[in-house]
Amino acid sequence: MIRSQGFYIEGQSWLYRLDPRVRLWYAGAVIAVCIISARIGLLAGALLLSHLVLAAGRVRLRAVITAWKALLPLVAVILLLQPLFVPQGEIVLEIGSLHITAKGLETGVLYALRMAASAFGLLVPLATCPASRLVRAFEQLGLPYRLGLVIGLALQYLGQLGSMYTSILEAQQARGLRLEGRNLMQRARAFIPTVVALVIAALRLSDNLALGLAARGFGVTGRKRTTLVQLVMRATDWLAAVGITLALAGAVLLSLPR
Amino acid sequence: MPQSGPFVEICNLSYRYPSLRTGSVSTHALRDVSLSIEPGECVAVTGPNGCGLTTLCLATSGLIPHLSEGVLEGTIRVAGHNVQSEPPGALAGLMGLVMQDPLGQLFNTSVEEEVAWGLGNLGVPRDEMEERVGWALRVTGLQDVPRTQPPHALSGGQQKRLALAAALALQPRLLILDKPAGGLTPRGHAEMVAVLRNLRHDGGLAILLAENDSRLIAEMADRVFVLDAGQVVSQGSPRAVYTQTPDLAERGLSLPPAAAFTKEVNTHSDLNLSAFTDAEVLAQTGSYALKPEGVGAPQSPAGLGTGSVEVAVTVRQLRFAYPQGAPVLQGIDLAIPSGQLATLMGDNGAGKTTLARHLIGLLRPQSGEILLFGRTVSGRSIGELAREVGFAFQNPELQIFSPTVREEIAFGPRNLDMSEAQVDQYVQDALDSFALTDLADLPPAGLTFSTRRLVALASIAAMHTPLIVLDEPTVGLDETGRQQVLTWMRKRHAEGATILLITHDTEFAAACAERVIVMQHGRIIVDGAPLQVFADQATLQKAGLVPPFALRFADGQGRPTHALTPEAAAHEWLELRQ
Numbered sequence: 001m002i003r004s005q006g007f008y009i010e011g012q013s014w015l016y017r018l019d020p021r022v023r024l025w026y027a028g029a030v031i032a033v034c035i036i037s038a039r040i041g042l043l044a045g046a047l048l049l050s051h052l053v054l055a056a057g058r059v060r061l062r063a064v065i066t067a068w069k070a071l072l073p074l075v076a077v078i079l080l081l082q083p084l085f086v087p088q089g090e091i092v093l094e095i096g097s098l099h100i101t102a103k104g105l106e107t108g109v110l111y112a113l114r115m116a117a118s119a120f121g122l123l124v125p126l127a128t129c130p131a132s133r134l135v136r137a138f139e140q141l142g143l144p145y146r147l148g149l150v151i152g153l154a155l156q157y158l159g160q161l162g163s164m165y166t167s168i169l170e171a172q173q174a175r176g177l178r179l180e181g182r183n184l185m186q187r188a189r190a191f192i193p194t195v196v197a198l199v200i201a202a203l204r205l206s207d208n209l210a211l212g213l214a215a216r217g218f219g220v221t222g223r224k225r226t227t228l229v230q231l232v233m234r235a236t237d238w239l240a241a242v243g244i245t246l247a248l249a250g251a252v253l254l255s256l257p258r
Numbered sequence: 259m260p261q262s263g264p265f266v267e268i269c270n271l272s273y274r275y276p277s278l279r280t281g282s283v284s285t286h287a288l289r290d291v292s293l294s295i296e297p298g299e300c301v302a303v304t305g306p307n308g309c310g311l312t313t314l315c316l317a318t319s320g321l322i323p324h325l326s327e328g329v330l331e332g333t334i335r336v337a338g339h340n341v342q343s344e345p346p347g348a349l350a351g352l353m354g355l356v357m358q359d360p361l362g363q364l365f366n367t368s369v370e371e372e373v374a375w376g377l378g379n380l381g382v383p384r385d386e387m388e389e390r391v392g393w394a395l396r397v398t399g400l401q402d403v404p405r406t407q408p409p410h411a412l413s414g415g416q417q418k419r420l421a422l423a424a425a426l427a428l429q430p431r432l433l434i435l436d437k438p439a440g441g442l443t444p445r446g447h448a449e450m451v452a453v454l455r456n457l458r459h460d461g462g463l464a465i466l467l468a469e470n471d472s473r474l475i476a477e478m479a480d481r482v483f484v485l486d487a488g489q490v491v492s493q494g495s496p497r498a499v500y501t502q503t504p505d506l507a508e509r510g511l512s513l514p515p516a517a518a519f520t521k522e523v524n525t526h527s528d529l530n531l532s533a534f535t536d537a538e539v540l541a542q543t544g545s546y547a548l549k550p551e552g553v554g555a556p557q558s559p560a561g562l563g564t565g566s567v568e569v570a571v572t573v574r575q576l577r578f579a580y581p582q583g584a585p586v587l588q589g590i591d592l593a594i595p596s597g598q599l600a601t602l603m604g605d606n607g608a609g610k611t612t613l614a615r616h617l618i619g620l621l622r623p624q625s626g627e628i629l630l631f632g633r634t635v636s637g638r639s640i641g642e643l644a645r646e647v648g649f650a651f652q653n654p655e656l657q658i659f660s661p662t663v664r665e666e667i668a669f670g671p672r673n674l675d676m677s678e679a680q681v682d683q684y685v686q687d688a689l690d691s692f693a694l695t696d697l698a699d700l701p702p703a704g705l706t707f708s709t710r711r712l713v714a715l716a717s718i719a720a721m722h723t724p725l726i727v728l729d730e731p732t733v734g735l736d737e738t739g740r741q742q743v744l745t746w747m748r749k750r751h752a753e754g755a756t757i758l759l760i761t762h763d764t765e766f767a768a769a770c771a772e773r774v775i776v777m778q779h780g781r782i783i784v785d786g787a788p789l790q791v792f793a794d795q796a797t798l799q800k801a802g803l804v805p806p807f808a809l810r811f812a813d814g815q816g817r818p819t820h821a822l823t824p825e826a827a828a829h830e831w832l833e834l835r836q
Contacts, residue, residue: 008367130367130408153365164656170640171657174618174649175717176673178641193669197659200703208362211321215357216376216424217350223381228374228391230384 007063007126007159015057016128019237020137022244023125026053029248030121034114037255040106043113046251050120054127063127071119075112082108131156133229140231146219153209164201169194263335264294265464266318266432271332273313273322273488287313288488290332297431298458300465302479302496304472306510307708307736310488311468312358315436318466319355321346336432351380354425358437358707358734360417363424369395369412370405372420373427380428394427397456399449413606415446422450426457432464433457439471441733443605443762445802451477470736472500476514476534484509497534510736515765515807515824522828536807540814548834552817568596568631570725570756571617576626578612586612588780589626594773596631596724599747599757601767604777605802610760611652613777614727617758618649630725645674648723652730654714655707663705663713664689664698670721681720688716691746693738708734712742719746726750729760744770768792768806768822776801788822 015023030046037043054064082104089103125134131152138148172193173179179190213219233241273288288310295301303311316322320341323330334341337352357363366372373391382390395401398419403412409420418438425433433454439447451474457463469475475482475496482499484492492503500506500517513521516539520531533539571594578587586609594600602610615621616628619640628635630646648670651657660666667688671681689695692712697705702713711734718726728747732740747757747770761767767774767788774791776784778801784791792798792805795813805813808827812819817834821827 132367132371156365156367167651167653168656170620171651171654172669173640174620174644174647174651175657175670175721176641176644178639178673180639180641193657193659197657200658201656205362208357208359209365210325211316211355211357212363212365214321214325214346215319215350215355215363216428217347217379219345220347220350220379221345223379226378226381226384226387228371228378228384228387 007123007155008130009060009063009127011058011060011128013056013058014236015053015059015124018128018240019231019233020125020129020133021141021231021233022237022240023129024134024137024141025241026244027121027125029244029251030124031118032248033251033255034118034121036252038110039255040110040113042251042254043110043117047113047117047120050117050124053124054120057124057128059127063123067119067123071116075116078112078115079108082111126155133231136227136229136231139227145225149218157205157209160205161198161202164205165194165198168197168201172197265297265337266293266295266466267333267335268293268314268318269333269335271314271317271330271334273310273317273330274328275313276327284328286488287328288317288485291483291485291488291490292332293483293490293493295432295464295466297462297464299481300454300458300467300479302467302469302475302482303485304469304475304482304511305485305491305736306738307470308706309485309510311470311485312436312707313488314485315355315357315434315466315468317341318432319353319434320344320349321355347379350376350430351428352430353432353434354428354430355434356418356421356425356436356438358440360414360421363421364409364417367408368406369400369403369409369420372409373424376424376428390427390429394423397426398423398453414441415443415449415606418442418446419450419453422453430463432466434466434468436468437470437734438467439469439474441730441762443802444764444804445605447474448804454478470510472496472512472514472517476500476517484511501532501534507737510738512737512740513824518824519807519811519828522825523832526829527832536810536814539811543811543815543831547836548815548817548831549836552834553820553830569593569629570596570598570631571758572627572629572632573613573616574627574629576613576616576623576628578616578621578624586780587616590780590782592775592782592785594756594758596756597751597754598772599751599759599770600773600775601759601761601771602775602777603761603764603767603801603803608777608801609780610777611729612780614649614729614758614760617643617725617727618647619643641673644670644721644723646723646725648718648721648726650715650718650726650728650731652733654718655710657714657717658702658710661701662699663694663702666702666713667694667717667720670717674721684720684722688720691719691749692716692742708736708739711735712739715743715746719750723755725756725758727758727760730762731759732761732763732766740766762803764792764798764803764806765823768808776803789820792822793818 033046034043083100084098086101086104086107087099089101091099092102093100135148135152139145177190177193179187269292271288271291272286274284274286293301303314305311318334322328324346339349364372366375370391373394374387377387377390400419400423409417412420438450454465458465467479479496482496483490484499486509492499500513516536517534519539520533523529523531531542533542573590573592576587576590579585590613604610616623619635635643658666660669664685667685668681671684689698692715694712694716702710715731731743751757771788774788775782776791783801784794784797792809795805798805806822807824808819808821811827819830821830
């Protein structure tokens with residue numbers, strides 16, 4: 001059976017009870033810091049903060065491990081390649097004609113931290129908020145419903161495609177497809193039956209989804225959309241939002257050139 | 259808009275999908291279909307795979323041709339609205355559609371939001387929305403499911419009922435159901451029938467029911483239209499259509515079990531019964547006295563004991579639980595002798611699929627042991643186990659990827675390193691078994707749901723493994739498809755293959771199984787010969803199953819039976835009649 005809710009992991013804590021808009025605001029603030037700031041310490045602090053928030057919010061460790069598993073190859077590529085593109089500064093390592101400089105290494109660490117901190121900032125709302133609540137939050141923040149729904153469905157079905165991929169891979173293996181004990185090229189080729197079947201299944205799913213949405217009146221004009229869930233900011237939500245705003249202001253000040 | 263004429267009026271409806279091949283014109287999916295439905299009436303459309311049932315549902319709901327290319331002719335009017343002139347979804351408050359595959363319809367993250375989503379599109383105020391969500395969940399029997407539960411965490415039957423609740427919450431006057439019975443357990447089937455009956459009688463709901471299951475049609479429909487190649491070839495009351503259409507089997511249709519009994523009795527005697535339902539069969543046969551000696555108690559057929567026969571599957575004390583989940587398998591002990599055709603039955607969530615997934619190595623025992631033909635599965639890869647086990651998944655059509663049907667079927671045997679001559683022979687055998695030879699050079703992805711299912715089953719058949727595990731292979735198939743699966747299973751069984759069939763369909767199991775194993779809550783609660791197991795009505799009921807017709811009939815007459823199928827029950831009753 002295909003079972004996935006995208007990035008969302010069920011749980012109960014103060015973080016799950018926080019208004020989804022505040023959690024989105026947190027992600028936005030972290031990403032803003034990552035864009036504005038070039039201070040490694042600040043970015044490392046933002047990355048650490050997201051881990052602390054996730055831990056204090058009792059988000060299952062599985063979410064963090066899965067995110068790191070997905071991120072690590074990208075982080076490794078950035079750390080390895082970025083120094084090669086920055087030849088300026090003091091050379092710390094020479095490999096043939098390649099010069100690795102201190103500035104290059106620093107830039108690699110900076111970019112890797114930017115990416116990781118942004119991703120974990122985003123994980124806070126994604127892991128703790130069902131896609132439909134995020135759509136509601138976007139809508140109440142003034143985003144057109146269609147756009148919010150597209151974002152919500154994309155988040156949810158990304159996870160579902162992952163589950164579908166696993167199901168199809170299992171089905172192909174059950175038909176004798178072998179992935180183990182081959183060279184890299186053969187292994188890559190062995191994934192073709194799974195990837196092609198996944199694309200076909202995804203296209204069919206999107207067709208069915210379009211029918212399912214239309215059959216229940218999506219896109220009907222002339223009526224104002226209503227919702228079962230109305231998000232209401234409580235005092236604690238405002239407090240958290242103010243705290244995030246102050247932290248963002250502090251981070252911006254720290255990031256200004258001296 | 260003022261309404262004159264029938265509530266639903268479909269006139270000379272024809273439709274052609276865009277062609278799969280450039281430059282050619284596709285054949286008609288529907289041709290000159292005309293039918294009408296009145297409020298409170300249930301009209302069923304049925305026919306062989308690919309006859310146009312889904313197309314008719316989508317056209318009636320106004321989704322095609324708006325959301326698909328293709329050419330539509332004729333008119334569809336619902337409550338005076340010309341459906342084709344309205345944008346898709348504009349009549350969502352008037353018509354509700356429940357599609358065959360719930361996956362595309364359940365896209366919200368909680369049960370209550372799923373039901374409320376369509377109401378939001380129609381601008382229903384929040385207070386009324388709350389009421390309607392509660393009502394829809396109540397009438398579909400989902401009131402006890404936590405409202406915050408994600409739809410994907412529900413069982414298959416509950417998902418179908420949730421899709422129904424989401425459609426009913428819109429309070430439509432016409433409900434369009436595309437094969438709602440597929441994959442439902444007998445318990446789920448009975449619950450759905452009860453819900454729909456109430457809505458029809460109390461709320462005047464009109465229903466267009468596209469279905470291959472003759473039992474559901476017999477229980478629900480006032481009139482039936484039989485389609486073949488997109489055309490109406492027969493119509494009338496279910497009783498008239500099923501008892502008077504001479505070429506029913508050729509049209510991919512089966513008689514409801516009670517009607518099959520009646521037909522067999524009338525064919526082999528000078529009686530002229532007219533019974534169409536279980537109750538009518540009991541009433542009409544009740545006036546005949548039976549020989550006092552009866553048939554005697556059922557005996558266990560040979561071959562159930564393992565004796566010295568080679569054991570194909572040995573499961574010892576198998577336990578399994580998903581992470582953060584309740585135990586799914588709680589100490590399974592099972593031995594299936596080589597060459598046996600066994601069925602595994604039980605309610606949704608009983609653990610049947612989880613047990614089967616262990617046999618091909620997709621899940622590994624957390625404790626306990628599994629042996630296939632005397633060798634442990636531990637340490638052997640899925641690809642290696644595939645040489646011994648052919649496993650057809652619940653959604654086998656998902657695995658399709660090849661450019662042609664022939665290539666798709668050849669994928670498995672080629673992976674098993676068979677010679678090309680052997681591959682060709684097994685592929686041709688599989689094409690013949692499932693009547694796919696004419697489609698061999700077509701792309702399988704463009705075929706209908708049921709044909710893709712047959713292609714996927716044929717791809718397992720071509721692997722020619724000594725052990726075959728089939729997980730709900732007949733869901734979505736018409737009678738012709740069911741018979742093809744049955745014939746192929748019997749052929750492989752006669753050749754000595756061991757078959758483990760997972761099904762909810764007791765009639766199908768009764769027609770082929772040598773042994774029935776029933777699971778509940780991760781345990782085997784009864785295991786034996788079909789006659790013994792199906793006679794244990796209390797245990798079956800606990801597991802959400804109903805006995806096949808033949809045993810219900812004998813039970814109704816208060817006597818033992820040796821019969822498992824309606825036809826065998828007819829012969830037995832004729833022999834017993836004084």
